[in-house]
Amino acid sequence: MESDSLMFGGTHSIQDAPKGLQFKICIFGGKAVGKTSLCVQYVESHFVESHYPTNVQNEFTKMLKYNNQDYTLEIIDTAGQDETSMINSKCLNGCKGIILCYSVNNRHSFDLIKIIWEKLVDQLENINDIPVIVVANKIDSRDTSECKLDRNSIVKKSEGEQLTKYISNSLMSIKQQRNGNKNGHIDNSNNSPVQHIANLPKVGFIEVSTKLNINVDESILILLKEMEYLAANGPLGDDAKCTVM
Numbered sequence: 001m002e003s004d005s006l007m008f009g010g011t012h013s014i015q016d017a018p019k020g021l022q023f024k025i026c027i028f029g030g031k032a033v034g035k036t037s038l039c040v041q042y043v044e045s046h047f048v049e050s051h052y053p054t055n056v057q058n059e060f061t062k063m064l065k066y067n068n069q070d071y072t073l074e075i076i077d078t079a080g081q082d083e084t085s086m087i088n089s090k091c092l093n094g095c096k097g098i099i100l101c102y103s104v105n106n107r108h109s110f111d112l113i114k115i116i117w118e119k120l121v122d123q124l125e126n127i128n129d130i131p132v133i134v135v136a137n138k139i140d141s142r143d144t145s146e147c148k149l150d151r152n153s154i155v156k157k158s159e160g161e162q163l164t165k166y167i168s169n170s171l172m173s174i175k176q177q178r179n180g181n182k183n184g185h186i187d188n189s190n191n192s193p194v195q196h197i198a199n200l201p202k203v204g205f206i207e208v209s210t211k212l213n214i215n216v217d218e219s220i221l222i223l224l225k226e227m228e229y230l231a232a233n234g235p236l237g238d239d240a241k242c243t244v245m
Contacts, residue, residue, distance in 0.1 A: 020063075020070030023227045024094045025220070028087070028116050029101035030109035031080030034137040037210040038101065039077045042220055047211050057091055066224060073220070081112060087119050095124070096230075097223040098132045100167075104155045104207070105141040110163070117167055121174060128175050131226035132167060133204035135219050136160045140209040157207055164205040171203065202226050 027035045037048045039060045058077040063070070076091050100116060102109040113134065121127055142154055204222040208215040 020072055021228070021231060022072045022074065023096040023224070023231075024074045024076065025097040025099060025223060026076045026078060026091055026095045027099040027101055028078055028081060028120070029099075030082065030103075030106070030112045033080070033101050033103040033106065033109045034210050035080070035099075035101050036077050038099075038135065038137065038208070038216060038219070039075050041210045041213055041216045043075070045213070047213070057088065062220075066221075067228070069228070071224065071228075073224070081116050081119075083112070083115055087116075087123060089123055092120075092124060095130060096227050098130055099135055099219070099223070100132065101135045101137055102155065103138045103141075104136050104160075105138050105144075105153065107153050107155055110136075110155045110159065113163060114166065117170065121170070128171060128178070129201065129230070131201040131204075131223050131230070132171075133206065133219060133222050134160060134164045134167065136205070136207040137210060139207045139214065140212050160205055160207065164203055168203045201230060 027038065029035050036058060039058065040046065040048045043060045043062050057079060060075040060077065062073040062075065064073070065071070076095075078088065078091055079085070081087070098120065100113050102113050104110075124130065136155065136157070202222075204226075206215050206219050206222065208219055210216055
């Protein structure tokens with residue numbers, strides 16, 4: 001990675017960045033799950049200890065080189081969602097990648113992901129063409145004394161993987177409903193958290209700790225790889241075989 005810059009609640013936009021492939025990533029999740037700390041850790045390589053609620057949205061920019069290609073990532077840190085809040089449709093314009101973030105020590109934030117996902121499905125006509133990753137944050141909190149006393153509140157890794165499969169299946173159902181394609185097939189024979197569905201982008205899953213900087217870069221890299229592939233090749237063809245990576 002050669003350089004990176006930060007726009008935190010500023011007025012600049014991705015148009016100000018040097019030219020190269022430009023991708024817009026939107027992060028969604030409940031309140032206080034670590035969406036902003038994920039952005040700050042990825043862009044500035046430090047952890048934001050205090051929680052400052054994101055009332056509207058913050059915009060971050062990261063410039064990097066990957067596979068000998070220059071990229072500019074515009075990362076939209078959206079306001080924390082709840083059951084009744086609306087998703088700002090403007091932030092979805094031009095979205096090329098989606099991060100669904102929850103905290104492993106907050107089961108309610110985990111349950112919210114399905115609700116947020118349904119909102120996105122309702123608002124995005126091209127949801128089938130956008131790579132998605134489910135990010136389970138705050139894995140460092142699993143070892144705290146408070147969490148050990150209340151194990152039922154902790155979201156297990158296997159639950160996150162099941163949630164990812166739910167979203168994968170949802171995408172296949174949406175494709176069948178919108179395109180009338182009855183020949184789709186999902187290969188769940190492997191327990192890999194990254195499912196590759198015929199004619200659809202991948203849905204990924206990863207556990208991270210923004211506090212300890214565990215898997216933060218990797219979470220964005222999963223999206224970047226898929227966005228890069230789609231930019232070069234477009235969605236998989238109708239005759240593409242199903243694989244699990």
